[in-house]
Amino acid sequence: MRQTWRWFGPKDLCSIDDITQVGAVGVVSALHHVPNGVVWTKDEIAKRYQEIGTRKDGSPSGLTWDVVESLPVSEDIKKQKNDWREHIANYKISMRNLAESGMEVICYNFMPVLDWTRTDLRWTVPNGGSCMRFDIFDFAAFDIHILKRPGAAADYTNAIADEAARRFGDMSEDEKRQLGRNVTMGLPGSTESMSLEDVQAHLDEYGSITRDQLRAHFVDFLEEVVPEAEKLGLRLCCHPDDPPFALLGLPRIMSTEADYRYILDAVDSSANGMTLCSGSLGARPDNDLPGMMERFGPKVHFLHLRNVKRDNDDIVGSFFEAEHLAGDTDMVALIAAIVREERRRKAEGRKDAIIPMRPDHGQDILDDLGRRAQPGYPTIGRMKGLAELRGVMMALEHAEVGLGRR
Template sequence: MRQTWRWFGPKDLCSIDDITQCGAEGVVSALHHVPNGVIWTPEEIARRHQEIQTRRDGSPSGLTWDVVESLPVSEDIKKQKNDWREHIANYKVSMKNLADSGIEVICYNFMPVLDWTRTDLRWTVPSGGSCMRFDINDFAAFDIHILERPGAPSDYTNAIADEAARRFADMDEDTRKQLARNVTMGLPGSTESMTLDDVRAHLDEYGAITPEQLRAHFIAFLEEVVPVAEDLGLRLCCHPDDPPFALLGLPRIMSTEADYATIMDAVDSPANGMTLCSGSLGARPDNDLPGMMRRFGPKVHFLHLRNVKRDSDAVMGSFYEAEHLGGDTDMVALIAEIIAEERRRKAEGRADWQIPMRPDHGQDILDDLGRRAQPGYPTIGRMKGLAELRGVMTALEHGMVRF
């Protein structure tokens, strides 16, 4: 695996110098300041390449921009409303500009309204560190009592709805506002967080969209952009839903193995692939991560290696971000499948035999606790995760190991 590191640009508290010291080989980044649907220009792309390649003192960092995460798919495209055709045209231009700059892998997602969703961004773990957490009861409190979405109570069990009511009643006004901010935060690094009125407006525009309709919109998008990606030598890879189940009465259509099979079969191309995020998919107990890597291996273009600990075996349940080797996903078994796929690709002569990975998320520990970095992206916590993952990789790739 090629070991990469997510960087949010010059304002990121983790600098390019820090990334080189952590041992990463490449960088995963995006133009977070560019509004969704707007073209990424060659000038802005070149600026980001230069920023990644340069240390504070002006010397070369030795790092390259390996993966774009994310080139966002606008809400207009997902809904097929308003300026969606213009946004697809702009997406194609951005893809060409990225390919011209040397980029080969573009990660994106197709989650409606909310992207990754957490109810607590700094939840304390027994060690004294902190992490991100999704609590289904707190989310239900937001949905039913803060957002006041019509019909929301019927989307939860009676037990969850009752507990949500109790928790909401116990919250003071500041706690309620903080919960709303946490839930509506948006994409990591994005400047486009949403107000409650924004969320309500999007929900109104989606209306009673079915999973079949949203999936049809996704396939229509792929039918437009995948042929362009093929011509440009790009590999597109869809990130799974996070959490991997329906929220706010809207479907989520990239949560399971069957979801991925449907989309990749519908637009069958080497350019239409998967970002295998072990944390997002691992939040569902019915997702078999090593098996998915084995079955989808040829089309896995990017890896997010992180772990979560589930509170229960409920599909729609609570979880928190665990240590990379400490959650419910068997990370050793998953990495073994990744190594096997890379060996298979190399034997085939594939130029992309080495799959880029990054240590995704991490717990805030030590100096991270006072640094208040982008939630989920502490420097020391991710460095610890990378070291743990690198140890597993090194052990499994040793000549004495046979599998």
């Protein structure tokens, strides 16, 4: 695997100088300051390459921009409303500009309204560190009592709705505001963080869109952009829903193996692929991560390796971001499946035999706790995760042990 590191641009508290020291060889980044639906210009793309390639003292960093994450799909495209056709045209232009710069891999998602969603961004774990957590009871309290979405209570079991009401009643006004901010938080530098009014406006525009309708809109989008990606030599890879189940009364359509099978078969192309995120998919107990890697291997273009610990085996439930080797996903088995896929690709002579990977998320530990970086993206916590993953990789690839043993 090619070991990469997510970087949110010059405002990221983890600097390019830091990344050169943690062991990564490539960077995963995006133009977060460009509004969704707007063209990524050649000048802005070139600027990001230059920023990644340069240390603070002006010397070369040796790092390369390996993966775009994300070239966002606008809400207009997902809803097929307003300026959605113009946004698809702009998406194609951005793809061409990225391809001309040398980019080959573009990650994106098709989640309606909210991207990744957590209810607590700094939840304390037993060792004194902190991590992100999704709590279904707190989310229901947000949905029913803070957002006040019409009919929200009917989307939860009575037990969840009752506990949500109790928790909301116990919250201070500051706690209610913080929960609202946590749920609607965008990525650093993004133009897409939303107020409660923004969220409700999007929900109103989606209306009663069904799962089949949203899926059809996704296929329409892919039928437009995948042929262009093929011509440009790009590999598109969809990130799974996070969390992988319906929220806010809207369907989520990239949550399971069956979801990926449908989309990859609907537009069958080497340019239409998967971002296998073990944390997002691992939040559902019915997702078999090593098996999915085996079955989707040829179309896995990008890897997010992280782990979550579920509170129980409910499909729609609570979880927290665990240490990379300590959650509910068997990370050793998953990495073994990845190593086998890379060997298969090498035997076929594929130029993309080495799959880019990044250690996704991490717990805030040590100096991370005082740095207050972007939630989920601490420097030391991710470095620890990368070191653990690298150890598993090296053991499995070693000639004397694991998969390398003769």
